[in-house]
Amino acid sequence: MTYKPGLNSHPHFPRGDTQRKSMDGAFAYVKKEPTSATKTFKTENNVTYLEDPDTFGTISKIPIIKDKVIEDEGDIQEENFQSSRPLKSQQLTIKQYSDIIKQYVQNKRIKEALDVLEVRMLKEDRVKPENYIYNILIGACAEVGYTKRAFKLYNDMKKRALKPTGDTYTCLFEACMNSPWKENGLKYARNLRNLMIEKGIEPNLTNYNVMIKAFGRCGDLPMAFKIVDEMISKKIKIRVHTFNHLLHACITDKESGLRHALIVWRKMLTLREKPNIYSFNLILKCVKECNLGCKEDIQELINIIQATIPQANNKSNKPLHIDSSKEKPSKDEIKLLSPSSDIKLQNTYDQSANELLSIPLNEEQDNTRQTKENSITLRFVTQNTPSITNQSVPNLLSQTLQLEQVYGLQEVNTVQDKFAIVGGQDDFLEQMAFYSVKPDIKIFTQMLEVIENNIEAENKVLCTIKSMKLLPDIEFYNMLIKKRCLRLHYDNAFAVKEIIEKESKRRNRLPNKKHRLKVNIMTYGILAMACKTKEDGEKLLNEMKEKQLKVNIQILGTLLRHGTANFKFGYILYVMDIVKQENLKPNDIFMKHIELFNEKCEVIVKKYKQKQNNSVFVSAYNGFSKSYSKWLTEVNIEDTLKIEDPWKQFQEPHPETVQRETFKIDEPKKFYKRNRKFVPLIVKVN
Secondary structure, X not given: OOOOOOOOOOOOOOOOOEEEEOOOOOEEEEXXXXXXXXXXXXXXXXXXXXXXXXXXXXXXXXOOOOOOOOOOHHHHHHHHHHHOOOOXXXXXXXXXXXXXXXXXXXXXXXXXXXXXXXXXXHHHOOOOOOHHHHHHHHHHHHHOOOHHHHHHHHHHHHHOOOOOOHHHHHHHHHXXXXXXXXXXXXXXXXXXXXXXXXXXXXXXXXXXXXXXHHHHHOOOXXXXXXXXXXXXXXXXXXXXXXXXXXXXXXXXXXXXXXXXXXXXXXXXXXXXXXXXXXXXXXXXXXXXXXXXXXXXXXHHHHHHHHHHOOHHHOOOOOOOOOOOOOOOOOOOOOEEEOOOOOOEEEOOOXXXXXXXXXXXXXXXXXHHHHHXXXXXXXXXXXXXXXXXXXXXXXXXXXXXXXXXXXXXXXXXXXXXXXXXXXXXXXXXXXXXXXXXXXXXXXXXXXXXXXXXXXXXXXXXXXXXXXXXXXXXXXXXXXXXXXXXXXXXXXXXXXXXXXXXXXXXXXXXXXOOHHHOOOOOHHHHHXXXXXXXXXXXXXXXXXXXXXXXXXXXXXXXXXXXHHHHHOOOXXXXXXXXXXXXXXXXXXXXXXXXXXXXXXXXXXXXXXXXXXXXXXXXXXXXXXXXXXHHXXXXXXXXXXXXXXXXXXXXXXXXOOOOOOOOOOOOOOOOOOOOOXXXXXXXXXXXXX
């Protein structure tokens, strides 16, 4: 039997081998391996390769792993992104997204507003945001002082190649201004200002104003005035709004902020800028919170005011001089007392204002100044002058002053004294009328804190409000209650609450809901100052439950203070039980009161034990001590007294509370664009 070779067989090879034709025409025979094993091939140089050597890319000494595909992670993400891309009909417009964000911002839901951008727009709907969306969110973070997140949004905005606008920088400076840590806010503000200078970004008027306010609020008052000088150098007209921001910056200087504010006011009058309602409000705030400074500051203030007074008002024919040899005022000195202040102004007609500023204090006055750090005593003497009885303290806010009759201020350390310098209640309102500025209820609310601390002055304010036909709001009544509680007139404080209830019933008939009157949690927080007994405290808390107002730790801390001050153990234990029932976290002030009370009681108990006297106080304290030890374990003081990050509340969903009404987000309706077919215009020719 002869063997006939076929196309796929050879006499020298067993069956199953394959025959291939090489490039030179000869046949090469390769042993066929099972499909499960990896095929190997040898070349002329006896180099073994995997798979077919004719396959491109297999001539390598690196073994190929079968059934393993190496893919780039970026390619996988791109493929998933393209496959799960939503339809155009599922997306909203930029305006519709902004409307949703604004609804959250209006209800102080910062976390939910940020999620609209970071989750819904970028991850779910795959929409490219615009700078308008970022400006809204940066402004929302700026309003609550979330500085870090505001600048993070700013950096994300630049990474997406979105150009920041003037509103962006305005919101960023506001974020620095409202930061809970002033040093941190000042650092951000300086870096942002340097960045704008490096990039050549020209600030607009609004940017300059908010920069002045930000640097002033953060404590860098010289930089605020430097920015004003920069505006003047660029020939930007300084308007009343810029002066208002400067006044706001002056409030941060508690030692001499009122002096800075008066200088700014005189400069505003020199430039013929008319003050507005905000200017007078800020002056009252400066009077309440700031002082005039030291003697040198007062001297500089008088010099500046003298320079800004028009020459027509300085009609002094005789040169003034000072007799510095006298240590005490002579009988010819004239003391002018304001009816609403104890400021003593002594007149002189013999010296010019510049000479008055250069008077040194004698040793006796210097010693008096060292003993009274807060008081300012500038004493001058005069020649024989006729007595002047019908004069009052000059109003330093007035455009025309008669400073040649005034040579100094004495003991300007109370709020009432400082208010008299700017005119007191009557002259202050006259100045507002002179500039055609109608007072609002906020003016009178702040005025309550600087007027005389008696019921006559308060009734005068109420009569003025009634004559001007203004409607007091709840903030005004809250301040009135607080003022009466601070001077321990608790009956008069509760009388104000009755006035609120009567006024509330009357105003419910008014069509405008803004004019209606309703007590809030601040009202009860102030009324807690008048709850001297446990019965008063229970009545207050029960009334809050009826009005669906949740008690907070500040109100309970005020009630606790009454109990600790009068050693009322039942009152204290009652407040402690309310803290446990409402699941509230005691703050530092609450724990400080109760710890000091416990220490005082331990000292008293030791004295009783030394005398071997088992009094009622000792037995009452023993019961309190057991309850107090148990209360500390139940409340878990270690967790409650930890310092919390003020920004943590904006990183979590907003909790549901009793006071806050639940709100619903109005989702915009999705619209579909109709595909309109283009119909060419056909002109018919007759």
